[in-house]
Amino acid sequence: MGSAELAIEVRGLDKRYRGKRGVHALRGVDLRVARGEIYGLLGRNGAGKTTLVKVLLDIVRASSGSAALLGLDSHSVEARRRVGYLPEDHRFPDYQTGLTAMEFYARLSDVSRAERQRRIPALLELVGLRDAAPRKVRGYSKGMKQRLGLAQALVHDPAVLFLDEPTDGVDPVGRAEIRDVLMRVRGEGRTIFLNSHLLSEVEQICDRVGILEAGRLAREGTIEELTRVSGAWKLELDREADAAMQDLLRPHAVRVATHGRDLHLELEEEAALDRCIDLLRAQRYGLRGLSGGRASLEQVFLATVEEEVRS
Amino acid sequence: MNVLGAILKDSFHEARDRRALFVLGGMACLAIAFCLGLSFREREESELLAHHVSRLGTFETYSSGGSSSSSVGFAPLLEATRRIVPEDGFDPALTGGWVVGFRVAGEDELGRLQKAWLEFRKRKAEDQMDPLRWVEQQLRLEGWQKLAVRRDPADAFRYEVGALCTRKERLSGAYSTSMFFGLLESDDVINRSREEFVLTVQLGLAGGLLGAIGIFVALLTSAGFVPSLLTKGTLDLALARPIGRTRLLLYKYLGGLWFIAITSAIVVGGTWAALALRTGVTDLRYLVMAPISIAIFAVLYAPLVLVGVITRSANVAGLAGLGVWWTSSMIVTFYDFSSGFAEYSAGVRGTMKVLYTVVPKTSHIADLGQRWLIEARLGGPDGVGRMLDDVQQFDWAFSLGTTVAFTVACLALACWRFRRTDY
Numbered sequence: 001m002g003s004a005e006l007a008i009e010v011r012g013l014d015k016r017y018r019g020k021r022g023v024h025a026l027r028g029v030d031l032r033v034a035r036g037e038i039y040g041l042l043g044r045n046g047a048g049k050t051t052l053v054k055v056l057l058d059i060v061r062a063s064s065g066s067a068a069l070l071g072l073d074s075h076s077v078e079a080r081r082r083v084g085y086l087p088e089d090h091r092f093p094d095y096q097t098g099l100t101a102m103e104f105y106a107r108l109s110d111v112s113r114a115e116r117q118r119r120i121p122a123l124l125e126l127v128g129l130r131d132a133a134p135r136k137v138r139g140y141s142k143g144m145k146q147r148l149g150l151a152q153a154l155v156h157d158p159a160v161l162f163l164d165e166p167t168d169g170v171d172p173v174g175r176a177e178i179r180d181v182l183m184r185v186r187g188e189g190r191t192i193f194l195n196s197h198l199l200s201e202v203e204q205i206c207d208r209v210g211i212l213e214a215g216r217l218a219r220e221g222t223i224e225e226l227t228r229v230s231g232a233w234k235l236e237l238d239r240e241a242d243a244a245m246q247d248l249l250r251p252h253a254v255r256v257a258t259h260g261r262d263l264h265l266e267l268e269e270e271a272a273l274d275r276c277i278d279l280l281r282a283q284r285y286g287l288r289g290l291s292g293g294r295a296s297l298e299q300v301f302l303a304t305v306e307e308e309v310r311s
Numbered sequence: 312m313n314v315l316g317a318i319l320k321d322s323f324h325e326a327r328d329r330r331a332l333f334v335l336g337g338m339a340c341l342a343i344a345f346c347l348g349l350s351f352r353e354r355e356e357s358e359l360l361a362h363h364v365s366r367l368g369t370f371e372t373y374s375s376g377g378s379s380s381s382s383v384g385f386a387p388l389l390e391a392t393r394r395i396v397p398e399d400g401f402d403p404a405l406t407g408g409w410v411v412g413f414r415v416a417g418e419d420e421l422g423r424l425q426k427a428w429l430e431f432r433k434r435k436a437e438d439q440m441d442p443l444r445w446v447e448q449q450l451r452l453e454g455w456q457k458l459a460v461r462r463d464p465a466d467a468f469r470y471e472v473g474a475l476c477t478r479k480e481r482l483s484g485a486y487s488t489s490m491f492f493g494l495l496e497s498d499d500v501i502n503r504s505r506e507e508f509v510l511t512v513q514l515g516l517a518g519g520l521l522g523a524i525g526i527f528v529a530l531l532t533s534a535g536f537v538p539s540l541l542t543k544g545t546l547d548l549a550l551a552r553p554i555g556r557t558r559l560l561l562y563k564y565l566g567g568l569w570f571i572a573i574t575s576a577i578v579v580g581g582t583w584a585a586l587a588l589r590t591g592v593t594d595l596r597y598l599v600m601a602p603i604s605i606a607i608f609a610v611l612y613a614p615l616v617l618v619g620v621i622t623r624s625a626n627v628a629g630l631a632g633l634g635v636w637w638t639s640s641m642i643v644t645f646y647d648f649s650s651g652f653a654e655y656s657a658g659v660r661g662t663m664k665v666l667y668t669v670v671p672k673t674s675h676i677a678d679l680g681q682r683w684l685i686e687a688r689l690g691g692p693d694g695v696g697r698m699l700d701d702v703q704q705f706d707w708a709f710s711l712g713t714t715v716a717f718t719v720a721c722l723a724l725a726c727w728r729f730r731r732t733d734y
């Protein structure tokens with residue numbers, strides 16, 4: 001992939017905040033996001049997700065390493081021309097109304113009057129703020145502010161969209177609404193970089209996921225790749241497997257565990273699965289369901305974080 | 312252009328929301344209403360003559376300490392004034408003048424007045440003169456140049472004054488002024504002409520309203536502009552846009568300036584128009600007070616922006632702006648008046664010289680405007696001496712140069728700091 005096709009390219013990025021106890025927020029991060037890709041960055045609080053985005057937008061200056069947006073160095077003003085950003089904990093000046101805020105940020109991105117007249121009403125409609133637009137932002141609920149934030153990030157038709165916890169502090173209904181908007185935006189061919197704690201959200205929206213832990217990119221891959229776990233299976237039985245049954249299975253499996261009627265097996269090879277099923281059938285256990293080979297994103301996330309902490 | 316326009320408009324929204332527009336607009340309206348409430352009336356010469364005669368029992372002295380006045384009961388019965396005709400038998404030099412007759416209550420009424428006057432002026436009794444000559448002298452003091460006073464040969468209680476005025480503007484009380492829509496009348500002798508009256512009002516507005524109250528309110532209302540931009544969560548929204556930080560901060564500075572510029576243009580233009588309406592004086596030079604007050608604000612707003620960037624607090628920034636204004640004014644005034652601390656030791660002199668060089672000289676900018684206005688109206692240093700208490704000579708190039716340097720240094724420092732901070 002040539003760097004022109006990359007929406008985001010980060011090489012050896014290191015950030016140590018100035019100060020007495022200079023926090024080392026990013027430790028040599030390498031990351032590439034192709035144009036049109038939906039990338040989700042997961043990580044615990046303080047992992048450095050926001051710092052990474054801010055370095056890309058030149059709001060925070062990296063200590064070493066390089067970052068580029070759409071092939072342009074992130075220090076250049078031009079790099080930000082086709083980039084939209086929804087910051088976490090953003091605060092619109094409370095003297096602005098939804099409408100004046102949209103006007104203001106559009107003009108800061110040098111959007112022409114004709115474009116503004118076309119895009120702003122359409123975006124306010126899209127995020128469901130058409131009726132609230134003439135009101136002062138100070139009277140908006142958290143969800144409304146978040147949706148306005150999303151609209152301002154889109155007002156100049158950006159090619160890359162950075163969303164830092166877009167559903168933070170929003171109720172489930174509002175979250176679903178924001179997700180709908182993201183789904184529509186995603187269909188427009190934009191690159192989206194999403195920071196989130198909400199794994200289900202990331203699972204639904206993103207093509208590729210990275211897990212940041214203590215300033216390092218610990219794992220990265222498509223959701224398919226990350227959640228595929230060879231050898232882990234879940235069998236739903238008609239009753240709980242008793243101790244004798246489990247002992248019978250042990251020689252064939254690395255790990256055996258029950259959880260009610262669910263039987264969890266970790267196997268070295270797929271052929272072992274058939275042997276286990278034969279053993280279960282011989283003991284007259286009924287098989288009601290079989291799933292496997294896959295962990296939830298949450299399991300992957302927790303396991304990754306744990307591994308990192310241990311190492 | 313788009314970006315600058317957006318930031319200027321945003322500053323306007325912010326000012327409106329903070330009620331700053333309300334405060335400044337209210338001030339502008341009050342100033343304009345004050346000017347509309349002034350009136351200026353020329354008195355007829357004949358009316359003035361009668362007026363001066365009726366005031367013979369009112370004595371006033373003016374000194375640098377103020378004026379004092381005293382009056383003794385004197386109520387002459389004034390006849391109607393009329394033009395002098397040849398049959399009156401006055402000196403032909405008085406032709407074209409006015410004559411007024413009046414009756415007094417007692418035979419030696421004028422002598423009694425003169426005694427009281429001598430007492431008031433702390434003169435000796437020997438200075439007493441012929442009552443007719445005394446009246447003549449009193450009227451000369453009011454500005455009458457040619458006059459004659461005589462006693463009616465047929466009536467011991469009746470007198471006649473014939474007088475001619477050569478230059479009306481020399482007559483005291485030739486113009487009556489009133490303030491607050493006629494509530495406050497004054498016969499101020501300082502206002503010798505319509506132009507001078509308007510000039511007095513304009514200098515008062517420039518020094519007091521624009522130069523003191525205006526700058527004070529402007530600094531306080533615009534103190535929040537930069538800190539509000541730097542609020543956590545707000546700044547990210549702006550920094551993610553394709554504008555350099557230096558440009559963003561300088562535009563924000565211009566945003567504050569723009570909003571103050573509009574207000575001061577309204578105040579100056581409005582008061583100018585109101586004065587022109589009430590007095591007919593339409594000299595445009597007063598309008599220079601708008602750029603002068605904007606320049607003063609532009610200088611003081613720079614340290615305010617710097618402190619705003621460093622502390623991100625509107626209160627601290629506002630106080631810093633006021634602090635720079637007051638301390639610099641104090642240093643500059645003190646330095647000017649003590650001729651550079653000439654009587655102090657070399658160390659003190661050197662320190663004060665450095666301080667004097669560094670601080671902005673906003674009072675000199677204000678002075679520049681006032682001086683220009685007075686000189687243009689009254690002509691030459693004479694006029695300036697008459698209107699200003701202290702006439703000092705400054706090195707204008709030095710004053711303006713160091714003031715501009717101060718402003719640029721503050722802004723440069725603010726930009727540098729803004730650029731290198733992680734937000």
Ligand SMILES: Nc1ncnc2c1ncn2[C@@H]1O[C@H](COP(=O)(O)OP(=O)(O)OP(=O)(O)O)[C@@H](O)[C@H]1O
Nearest residue numbers: 017023025043044045046047048049050051052734
């Ligand atoms: N401006 C700053 N100055 C100093 N340290 C900072 C600054 N911003 C962030 N940090 C520190 O850098 C580390 C990474 O913070 P960052 O905000 O990037 O984490 P995050 O992954 O976004 O966390 P969260 O999920 O809570 O938003 C934290 O330890 C934080 O304390």
Ligand SMILES: [Mg+2]
Nearest residue numbers: 049050051088
């Ligand atoms: Mg964060």
